[in-house]
Amino acid sequence: MSVEQREALIKAAFEGKHTDGWWRNLTQPLAAKQHTYSPYSKFPVGAALLAADGSIFKGANIENASYGGTICAERTAIVKAVSDGNKSFIALAVVTDVPLAISPCGMCRQVIREFCAADMPILLVPGDYPKPPGDDQEGKPGITAGGVKETSIGELLPDSFGPEQLELPRTGGCVVQPP
Amino acid sequence: MSVEQREALIKAAFEGKHTDGWWRNLTQPLAAKQHTYSPYSKFPVGAALLAADGSIFKGANIENASYGGTICAERTAIVKAVSDGNKSFIALAVVTDVPLAISPCGMCRQVIREFCAADMPILLVPGDYPKPPGDDQEGKPGITAGGVKETSIGELLPDSFGPEQLELPRTGGCVVQPP
Amino acid sequence: MSVEQREALIKAAFEGKHTDGWWRNLTQPLAAKQHTYSPYSKFPVGAALLAADGSIFKGANIENASYGGTICAERTAIVKAVSDGNKSFIALAVVTDVPLAISPCGMCRQVIREFCAADMPILLVPGDYPKPPGDDQEGKPGITAGGVKETSIGELLPDSFGPEQLELPRTGGCVVQPP
Amino acid sequence: MSVEQREALIKAAFEGKHTDGWWRNLTQPLAAKQHTYSPYSKFPVGAALLAADGSIFKGANIENASYGGTICAERTAIVKAVSDGNKSFIALAVVTDVPLAISPCGMCRQVIREFCAADMPILLVPGDYPKPPGDDQEGKPGITAGGVKETSIGELLPDSFGPEQLELPRTGGCVVQPP
């Protein structure tokens, strides 16, 4: 991933979330459309997924009155891309309104793991990106320019469950059939 | 919804699914990209959502090795649209590979209900659309031209749970706080 | 279901939720244990499922900081029962803190539909049960003694998706294999 | 956790799954009841959760025709325990029919993380437990007696998302209200 691609991906993650943040305030007119739908948690999240062909898919968290129906920003970006025929990815960026690098939840990690390489860069972007040099996050493990934490699904979901496990031989046992 | 919009929406639902079906065989070259990701159920589903501004959002079902991580075609189409800033919709179409009108699952009905009017048309399209005149589905309740079943979230999720319920006054009670 | 079973089931639904309500205030000492875990929605729900062998399984809603990880009271009761080897049920009761009969969400309806007969009684119990005679709910469709709404999964999830649909013949199509 | 508690917990995980396995074959008559409901994946899983008061909660995976409605064995055990008023846990065991230690999916890790300490022992039990001395798993990282892999949610979900993140100060932004 080039420096330009990295910057474009982070910008797209902010645009995915589409609430007031660094990028929009500085460079874009206030848009009429809201992207995140997070009236219950009031915790807006944006994500952006860079596909192998260079296209970027933006996601936001879309909540539901029945909380279990919520789909996070990362999963929104992934189902957008996959349902458009993309299954090869270069990098993922995630941003919230919180001034820290916030990690994906376990559900998103499971969905990322289905489609992304173990070492694909995942950029966790603080809501106040870019943090200035000398910020208190500087020098912490994995923190890179602007306060971004760089990680991967191999790090976030070690010893993961995936398609391979379903193919393993069984020791026996019986399962009930559907009615 | 005009006749042209209806036909475009059904076409988009087939394209969303992107497996061999009526429309693609007749009118489009075989595309290289797959849209549905349904290796576990082998039950491909496509959906298309018509927004108030005329744009159409296509979805497909995206499954996961941990089956609970699956996101259906209808929800994929909705999170695509909402995360692009659209929250006003005209109609939804759903198509499978099964030669019958197949209904959305309860999870999708809950997500549809968050964003769509109770009487918004939902078109359940048989995989062998258009069924010829005289087909055995003809004359069944709600079946219209080509074997499409027309319904709505008001019909599919009667007496629904939604945002309004969360706002109702409570009778009392105490809830545990997070750790 | 006898009158005694009905009353026991409603009592169990209140106990499942285990926040201050009619039954506990009148008849039980304040228990030390909380059952619902709903710190995010602050919307406690209890459920109770009556199995064919007479046993009752109580559920409460168990939420998660990642809202999509939430499991409702109805689903908690069902997975409790099924994972104890019960797959034949007589009735389900649901109660909230709201002074009205509140319906299950679409996700729960889908899970209920997998295990319960279309006409199995589902009792939606107001948080202020029993409502006195002459209450404004009296005479509304499906409202029975004490303000309970009686319904069924056949009514709540009409034209449902279920195991049968997965077994239908396909019209063709190709699906991508897992990596 | 004592050696006796460990053995009881592993036994309970096999019982939770309730398909033919080591323990049942050797020590119990074939029970009439099935616990797992995994007709779609044909991948039965059992879990057992040891609470602080010494009680053990057994879970099995409960699937759904709409795959996204599936609830895994680990989550079943947890919602059972929590909805019975237990929120303090000592250890969790998980077993499948596969002759290897299989890890929880990301969804379960997220739910485990809500209720369990970062260093609470999680025992991943092979379906052919106990593996004999000299088995090819012996000596691998984390593998202990009988081929069990011992891990924890701190290891399985590093840098996790949880209740604390929701409480962090926000950088600003606006969220759309529910309709």
Ligand SMILES: [Zn+2]
């Ligand atoms: Zn997530």
Ligand SMILES: [Zn+2]
């Ligand atoms: Zn669905």
Ligand SMILES: [Zn+2]
């Ligand atoms: Zn529910």
Ligand SMILES: [Zn+2]
């Ligand atoms: Zn799981």
